Amino acid sequence: MDQPKTINPILKQVLELGPPLLFFVIYLRIRDDVFTFGGTEYSGFIVATLVFVPILLIAMGALWMLTGQLSRMQIFTAFMVIFFGGLTAWFNDERFFKMKTTIVYGFFATILSIGLLRGQSYLAYVMSEMIPMKHEGWMLLTRRLTVFFIVLAVANELVWRTMSTDAWVKIETFGFPALMFLFLWSQIVALERFTEIDESE
Structure with a gap:
C-alpha cells in the first residue's frame, strides 16, 4: 500500500479548513443580496452554497494531489455537500x-x-x-x-x-x-x- 506523502501541516490545515471559512466570508458579503438566474431569484445564502461546492472540490483535489490520499470522511462529506448543495439550488430552498x-x-x-x-x-x-x-x-x-x-x-x-x-x-x-x-x-x-x-x- 502506498504511503501518504508528507505535506506542510499548515498547508494541510488551510486546505481542510479554508473552504468552510471562505463560505462564511462569502456568505457575509452577499447574505442580503438577491441574485436572478434564468428568471428565478436566489438568496445570498444559496449562491454562497453553490460557490462553496467548487471551492471544496478544488481544495480536496489539491489535498489528494499533495498527499496521495483522502479519508473516507472527507469523501463522504464532499458527496453530501454536492448532493445537498444541488438540492438546495434545484428547489431554491x-x-x-x-x-x-x-x-x-x-x-x-x-x-x-x-x-x-x-x-x-x-x-x-x-x-x-x-x-x-x-x-x-x-x-x-x-x-x-x-x-x-x-x-x-x-x-x-x-x-x-x-x-x-x-x-x-x-x-x-x-x-x-x-x-x-x-x-x-x-x-x-x-x-x-x-x-x-x-x-x-
Whole structure:
C-alpha cells in the first residue's frame, strides 16, 4: 500500500479548513443580496452554497494531489455537500443544505453504532495508526463519540429550525468544529490510561 506523502501541516490545515471559512466570508458579503438566474431569484445564502461546492472540490483535489490520499470522511462529506448543495439550488430552498449537517452526524452515529453492536470499533479502524490505544479504550471512545454525534445532530436541528440563518452559519462554521475539537481533546486526555506505549523505541 502506498504511503501518504508528507505535506506542510499548515498547508494541510488551510486546505481542510479554508473552504468552510471562505463560505462564511462569502456568505457575509452577499447574505442580503438577491441574485436572478434564468428568471428565478436566489438568496445570498444559496449562491454562497453553490460557490462553496467548487471551492471544496478544488481544495480536496489539491489535498489528494499533495498527499496521495483522502479519508473516507472527507469523501463522504464532499458527496453530501454536492448532493445537498444541488438540492438546495434545484428547489431554491436553503433548508436542504442546513439539514445536511444533521444527516452527516446522524450517518456517523449510525455507522459507529453498527460497529458497536458487532463488538467492534470502526473508529479504531480509521484512527488506530494515529492514536495507539487498547481495544477497551477504542470501544469506550466509540460509544462516547456515537452519543456526541447524536447530540450534534439534534443540536443542528434545533439551531436551524429555531434560529436565524446568520446564527446557523456561525455555529456551523465555528461552533460545531470547536465542540468536536474540545470533545476529542478531552477524551484523549481522559482515556490516556488505555494508550499503548511502543516499548521498542
